[in-house]
Amino acid sequence: SEYDELEFPSGGEVNKLAPRINPLHMSTSELLRLLRIDAAAHKQERYFRRVWQEVKKKSRSGGTGEDLLKTASKILENLLSSEDKLSSDKSSILGVINKIEDFADRYGDIIDYGLPDVTVQIKPKTANILDLGSLDEETADALVSHYLRRILEARKSYAKGGEGLRFPVLTVLEEAHILAPRERRTLSKYWIARIAREGRKFGVGLCLVSQRPKALDPEALSQTNNKIILRLVEPSDLRYVQQASELLSEDLLVQLPSLNVGEAVVLGMMVKVPALVRIDEFRGKKGGGDPDIVAEWNAVEDTKYGGEEDLLEV
Structure with missing residues (x-):
């Protein structure tokens, strides 16, 4: 990323945030979307909510946070083996297990159960940089969506009760047309539009940077x-x-x-x-x-091939 080695001539501070996410800090509805559990799949949603609450209780009571997704799957597998379950219930439980496994495959590289909340990680009077360069678009979208939600909610909490994020935040989103595209739904798009509409009331600013403005969500663009x-x-x-x-x-x-x-x-x-x-x-x-x-080509030594005898030996 072009911001990996960023230094300000005036000596301004830079705080580099690891591109990680902690499911324990995520809302259940946010997890449901990341798990791709459809809003109409009421049974799957009910089973996941029940199991996730149990997993979070175990985590708060001192259990390890390293295998929470596996723990959730094991609880569901135990439910699946119950003889009194209807076939439709078993199908729903199996569907949730498969979606948890798919979630772990898609987001496994960025899941960190020991990571503190983003509102603790960011620093005032500092350029807090979240480098998304190593992530694919879907993973980057999930990460940005979560960070935007937590920042806005924490600022709202501070404005209403004095608890939460104490200082205002200006969020700057590079390649904004990828996170808030014009004709495609993303997780980040909702929170970008929310911050564009109401963020200024709570001290959350929004800067959208794009070289392809026609691909950017018109609602977010018009609200700036x-x-x-x-x-x-x-x-x-x-x-x-x-x-x-x-x-x-x-x-x-x-x-x-x-x-x-x-x-x-x-x-x-x-x-x-x-x-x-x-x-x-x-x-x-x-x-x-x-x-x-050209410089990179010139820096590479010419490959030296052997003579005809070497080729015959191969």
């Missing part, structure tokens, strides 16, 4: 109060951004394809009138960028 628009060329991108930006006039729209690197049009509450600005280049240290293909 400010927009910083860099060079856009595609007509479909231009029109889509204009539809979501009341202040983007036709005169400004035609300027976007001709913007240079570092130039942007700024709209919204942060400026009195729409403005064309030049953004200073970041002088700190960061990774990322395109690889130097």
